[in-house]
Amino acid sequence: MENPSEETPTPWEGLPSWLLGQTANHAHRLVGDGFSSVGARGYHYRLLATLEESGPASQAALGRRSGIHLSDMVATINELADRGLVERAPDPSDRRRNIISLTSAGKRQLRRLEKRLAECQDELLAPLSPEERQRLTELLSRLLDHHNQRAGTSEEPWR
């Protein structure tokens, strides 16, 4: 939002959905800036992290594990491969697949991103005490679980 100068409060300003969205915006900007300061963005971190924790895998598998849409994997991997952080190699046992793996440069970049990320969490939660941070995290987790569940169950009726 460009102009935070508000004399008269707007009707939507107190709504939880608005509060959530705005706070998430700040968080997003914080994290995004942190990432872009080392030439990366969210998808890069998510892919690198997934790659480290589950080892080399096909794009589709990585997409499932990281929650990145298959369509967006292509560009993300292109970008990372261009920077030499990741390698794309054909799978000899299944010619449809590419096997993506983390290079050592990729690992170093991941370390950098993790560091930035931790710093951002702290900046984000700066005005909150440790107990408050804990409570906020717990409340958000509950909300998220609830809504993720709803999303999962209504799609299950396949088969």
Place this chain on the structure above:
Amino acid sequence: MENPSEETPTPWEGLPSWLLGQTANHAHRLVGDGFSSVGARGYHYRLLATLEESGPASQAALGRRSGIHLSDMVATINELADRGLVERAPDPSDRRRNIISLTSAGKRQLRRLEKRLAECQDELLAPLSPEERQRLTELLSRLLDHHNQRAGTSEEPWR
């Protein structure tokens, strides 16, 4: 995110910034769906609400009050004007300006949107008790205030 099916938890899943973003996503979808069920989107509500509370005004003024970028006001007003919810008239006293005003159809639409919005808040916070809702709102407000303040102060050095 397309695929919430995760066996192994990912490293970023517990981070406040992630929780915030995901929850905000659900909220955004909820509200967006609510709005689109009456043929509107977020900017429409914000503009209509601003219009009601501050009366007819120029696009620039409305942009400042609603936090909608001047560039985006054009399309928003076009869409609302096409639906007859808003009227664009030249300002006789300043030919640069258009004066935007709310029609009665616009007011009715605003009522609908407010109703949907309230329903969405409830759906969003469904798993939380009234006290928890209160606490969440308070924590988020604190965070938001903190970060909005930071944004405001560093730009002040005009004049």
Place this chain on the structure above:
DNA sequence: ACGAATCGTTGGACGCACTAATGATCGTGC
């Protein structure tokens, strides 16, 4: 009267999420 500021508008960008369509390739049921 002149330059600075404001107003509306256009056209573009970005990040994230998602849909649809295509051509390869694989696997299974029959």
Place this chain on the structure above:
DNA sequence: GCACGATCATTAGTGCGTCCAACGATTCGT
């Protein structure tokens, strides 16, 4: 053994929200 359906990678395009750069037209300050 092979046809059909599923899976994989890729391209292209949508949507929302946010923002930037540039433009002509107009008005304001001095």
